[in-house]
């Protein structure tokens with residue numbers, strides 16, 4: 246951890262640092278300044294002090310790296326929503342199992358919450374050998390301070406080699422806080438993870454430079470090696486009810502009064518597009534030709550009980566909001582059926598949907614690249630083919 250050092254002899258009590266501090270972390274005690282727990286070690290006070298009475302000290306050992314031989318095992322953060330594990334955590338347990346097997350080490354879950362032991366048992370059935378569990382009322386709902394304090398405590402004590410998180414809203418917030426607190430790297434939004442056979446380092450692959458190249462990132466001197474992975478990048482593993490494992494409990498090192506965020510109420514937000522969990526997706530591209538024409542695509546999605554997707558070309562044209570975009574810079578999806586209507590199948594679109602179980606492509610150009618990955622291809626005008634399909638499905642479903 247960093248420390249803020251105040252030379253009380255040198256401090257003149259001018260209060261320049263108190264005014265400068267964006268976090269209200271400096272207070273006057275008599276004639277000298279003191280620092281409180283709000284300090285983030287940003288260094289703004291160091292720069293403004295006219296008599297150089299403030300210094301920021303970073304632990305050399307942490308800044309240079311750690312003894313990596315002390316770190317072992319692969320951990321997966323088990324994210325849950327009020328006791329229900331999110332699908333991405335299962336997907337990561339499946340991938341974590343492969344990483345652990347290739348390293349010859351254990352796979353563990355890191356779980357926090359209140360009354361969530363059942364989730365620990367569930368994680369074991371999906372591949373974990375051990376679950377590190379921290380429980381308490383302070384952890385009932387996700388809050389950055391309390392969850393990060395619990396995770397940092399577990400990581401410092403048990404020293405995992407690798408920790409992976411779902412790239413969800415919670416996972417992104419949480420993993421970033423943990424990584425900066427323990428001085429390690431974090432590769433966000435990975436699309437591939439594997440172990441280098443020679444160095445045994447985690448190869449973390451993700452799109453870089455706006456998606457134009459794929460970068461493979463290594464974390465050589467710091468531990469744990471940490472990554473977030475988007476939902477649906479990895480397949481859901483099989484559940485094995487016969488699996489057993491160990492649950493290791495650790496207390497939470499912080500009290501409610503140290504948690505800066507208080508939850509007053511939960512308000513149901515506007516309905517969001519749930520592309521990621523949809524079993525059927527009907528997507529429209531530039532071939533749809535305009536926002537009002539999306540009604541044709543929307544109706545087929547509706548009849549099939551599926552979600553409405555789109556290519557970036559349709560989103561960029563303003564025909565449909567970004568939440569519907571499938572692809573490298575949109576959502577990654579893995580539905581049972583993906584129906585691409587008027588979409589050429591550019592590599593960036595395929596990056597978000599090519600692992601769908603069945604791909605149906607409707608395109609008037611027989612040379613469109615989408616046909617190379619399609620299970621079923623229909624060379625036709627979407628404005629003829631899609632309404633026909635909608636009518637047929639309506640008839641079938643009415644039986």
Ligand SMILES: Cc1cc2nc3c(=O)[nH]c(=O)nc-3n(C[C@H](O)[C@H](O)[C@H](O)COP(=O)(O)OP(=O)(O)OC[C@H]3O[C@@H](n4cnc5c(N)ncnc54)[C@H](O)[C@@H]3O)c2cc1C
Pocket residue numbers: 455456457529530531532533555556557558559570571572573574575576586587588589590591592593594597607608609610613625626627628
């Ligand atoms: C860094 C980067 C990130 C990107 N991220 C994404 C992403 O996340 N998602 C994404 O989708 N794209 C992404 N793109 C854009 C991508 O390269 C393509 O430009 C885009 O996918 C094309 O969308 P489209 O297939 O709808 O349009 P087009 O490529 O223009 O294809 C339209 C297709 O519709 C067909 N068509 C036209 N009219 C009809 C009709 N009446 N009936 C039947 N077929 C018809 C045409 O034959 C054509 O094949 C990204 C690009 C870059 C550089």
